[in-house]
Amino acid sequence: MASDKTTRLDRRFAALKADGRAALVTFLTAGDPDYETSLAVLRRLPEAGADVIEFGMPFTDPMADGPAIQASSQRALKAGQNMIKTLQMVRDFRTGDDETPIVLMGYYNPIYIYGVNRFLADALEAGVDGLIVVDLPPEEDEELCLPALKAGINFIRLATPTTDDGRLPAVLNNTSGFVYYVSITGITGAAAPDAGAVAAQVARIKSSTELPVAVGFGVRTPEQAAAIARTADGVVVGSALVNVIRDGLNEDGSVDAGTADRVLALVSGLADGVRGAASAEAR
């Protein structure tokens, strides 16, 4: 659906295209391992090099996620995270940053129970730019996708290796902001994708849409990020960051003081990888 309104996502991807480089998209679960640490990391993500922020809405039953993000959801829920707190964190972030796009990512049930209209109103007011809802395929667009677009929030769809040419138009229709290409058939944090195969798939999708294409699932290191960044408009990293949080938990459950710095250091390394890729290839 073509929208006349430009969003933070549109502006950010346009600016990066002008710079000739891909976006680093970082995923962290809201409230993992606790509200304070999570908010502190969120606020510092842009200075560490995150161009777009995906913020996970924790859910008890994340069917498309691997062990790393499952565990991050569990930690956040155990620490008392809920939808109201997640939206409050976005609101707090916006007091210091009005440019970096934030995309909320998760599953439908917590939104459905919060109430679709109430959720869209509160998300918009808090400064949310886009939504990725894993269990809402185009067949269920009337649930949230269409109301979100009407409210002025981007709805970012996942395209996968099983999305063939016959189905791709249905997936791209009503998608806005960017297209998230899932580089493997599998769950988050699985085996690293083959950069060559990904390049071919990104080219296939880009031939059907003007939207930027970001690639995720299985990207862990600055080198992998750089390889993907040479062909895609964005690189998504999630499980690798979430695992740094896991590793920062002490045996008594407390959070090691250096955890936030270590997460941000990995973000910086990934950002260097993505930015370094730009000079290597004409885009």
Next chain:
Amino acid sequence: MNSTTPNSFRTGPDEDGHFGIYGGRFVAETLMPLILDLDEAYTTAKNDPEFHRELDGLNTHYAGRPSPLYFAERLTEHFGGARIYFKRDELNHTGSHKINNCLGQILLARRMGKTRIIAETGAGQHGVAVATVAARFGLPCVVYMGETDIARQAPNVFRMKLLGAEVVPVTSGSRTLKDAMNEALRDWVTNVDETFYIIGTVAGPHPYPSMVRDFQSVIGTEVREQMMAAEGRLPDSLVACIGGGSNAMGLFHPFLDDAEIRIIGVEAGGHGVETGEHAASLTGGKPGVLHGNRTYLLQDDDGQITEAHSISAGLDYPGIGPEHAWLKDAGRVEYVAVTDTEALEAFQLCTKLEGIIPALEPSHALAHVAKIAPDLPSDHIMVMNMCGRGDKDVFAVAEHLGVEM
């Protein structure tokens, strides 16, 4: 939900898999093309006489259908009211109704050229049935089972292994049926080309709820014929236990348009619905979206799924098939809950009076029969689905009764 009564309760779902507001296809994009393929393959098979001929042959010669309709004379005397019949689906090959659905789905898997079978299981009855049909047709099989359930259903775990299945313990979440289903979905999303996922109940994304219902409807279809032969008329009431709801839907569906027949689904009330420790999604839950469909779910105010509790691993699931959710709202089927304790009492009573050791799942249905049968007239005919046998449960029951084996 509906203020007017539909002309028929048997025409659902619509082409997108909706029963009223329930059902649907809430799955990740990776799975969506597979779900559409499955829908197409099932529609083709459903209209192919050869598919039915093959399935009927297996039902007769492999599963042992039709299962008997048995007059439970001593329980009828004991309760002193309604005439009680058992539909003996516990006598099927593998010991429960689960084989009805597994035979249908594995034939479909073969037609689709799939070479690997996966499944989730709670009590292990579905897992055993899947492992059985996979062995029969020579296909490798992986069964996901919560670690908690593995501990309380050891005999079934060993049976699955004997049948050649790989049983994968699931350690995430509450380590029961819902987590096993999450893990099976994660496997399917990873192994999309060769894998067929045999879901065990009338839940999941369309077309599973209606497909599993169709395969299980053999139960109610047989009851209609058998009751005409036994009593010369249809029954007055039907009672079945409900976890995901497949045995109940199989019994109920052929009778939904017989308005004079009272239909009752019995959920697992655990320690009591009022305690919060139960598995009664319809009695104690509210609508939400999980595992591919909208239905009644046990959940908190933030939409997080809460853990179910039941003495019966097969009923220990926080959701329910979407068609049941619709039938509840439409008022066509009554849904009630009985507690662990009541089910245990019914388990013992049936064993002593009828010489039939029921599974803990249908013991819930029987516990409700025990509540209502005494007050019904002696010409009231009631059919209860004895959907599984209790051999698998004797160790767990012994523990609950404080008996050392």
